[in-house]
Amino acid sequence: MIKEIKTKLDLKCDCKSCQFQNLVFENLKDVELESLCLTKKTVSFKKGEFICKEGDPINDFHYLKSGLVKLYRTRNNKDHIITIAKPFDFVSLLTVFSDENYHYSVTALEDSEVCIIELSEVRRVIQENGSFALGIIKKMSHSSDNIIKSTTDLGSKNMRGRIAYILLYFANEVYKKDSFDLPVSRREIAELIEMTTENVIRVLSEFRKDKLLSIDGKNINILNKKMLESLSNFG
């Protein structure tokens, strides 16, 4: 097994240092990985740049190597953030096989590196390699489950519960520590949990006054996680 992986790492393309394979692509034969890598481009996006745009034709499969991005839909001049994707998430996974055009936009929240592979190539490998296909399916299922979980979780929460929920999400899921810099503006938090910008700020200030956390601009430091958790669960 270790030998197998080593062989893959010796391929010409710079997939050497890419953890791509360790996830879905572990099921690929060398020749398949190589052919995928041939059409592959690695593109860097600066914070704020579009990675893809709602309505654009879908030609490629996108995979986030580093950074952080947001997926969102625009309706009546208002953005709704669907989810925030971390490295190892297949950012274009859900929509990419559904239609000819993107149903939502993706932009970089932090400077990000994205692997781009021709969709036709991925489609071809799916057809040829069943284990790879099954891996893709599992990943999709997981992404979709997570989105459903968070939207139903948020559904019945009040403002404080929502803010608590999203702060815990950043602390536990994204940064894995209780002090971090918010990768999003107050407005983007609002777009993520269906609130107004003003109320996001108000609740954050309230939490600060109640010593649940300290705030310095984008920096959040969680001081009373227990309380935050019970607000998130109960609210």
Add this chain to the structure above:
Amino acid sequence: MIKEIKTKLDLKCDCKSCQFQNLVFENLKDVELESLCLTKKTVSFKKGEFICKEGDPINDFHYLKSGLVKLYRTRNNKDHIITIAKPFDFVSLLTVFSDENYHYSVTALEDSEVCIIELSEVRRVIQENGSFALGIIKKMSHSSDNIIKSTTDLGSKNMRGRIAYILLYFANEVYKKDSFDLPVSRREIAELIEMTTENVIRVLSEFRKDKLLSIDGKNINILNKKMLESLSNFG
């Protein structure tokens, strides 16, 4: 091609009259379809019966042949309906490859027939038949897209916009006519669009008074679709 299909229809199992094949299963070879059918059971569920329950182990792949079902998650003693599935929707599609246990429950809204296939068998065919795998992936992508679309659509709407939206959903997507019997209680509508039961009723009464529709118990007759549409879009 027609000959090919006819051959399939002559199989022992009662897949003859099942439109299953015309969707994803069209990509199956005879031998594969036959092996799937061997483990297949068709089960009837009466209105209100559980088809699967949050937390139960996942052993089977479920496909809705006839009827109507709701997928929902229970949190803090409150149900949140994720989506309503029609025939040809793969009801257990999204969660089924993600985890060992169901992340949500499914119950019948109308008397329903469900095809149940051993998951291990489906998984095996995915591994063996790339076209079938790709078909499954497309279906999943589509389901997921629809759920995302409706939740983001609903996100910023007020009560009247939500009710208009869901009524148009039943009229356009489910029943394909402007007069129909609601398959759900007022409370279930509330659980679907995040409102209280009382307000669902209030808005429906309001629409009745405004001559947008007539109501007789479960029966809804849309009288002013244009207005309903603009409420749904604008609200």
Add this chain to the structure above:
DNA sequence: CGCGGCTTTGATGTTCATCAAGTAAAGTGG
């Protein structure tokens, strides 16, 4: 029959969005 669940309406209060106004920060062009 009576019980529980579904439906309906009204009264009441809370939560939240909107409006307004001001400060701070960050990008832009001369």
Add this chain to the structure above:
DNA sequence: CCACTTTACTTGATGAACATCAAAGCCGCG
């Protein structure tokens, strides 16, 4: 580099939207 514009952030006041509580009628079912 500084004036200028724009965008992000913050707080308060106000009213609208919505949930909650209460009460009563209705229907199906054991």
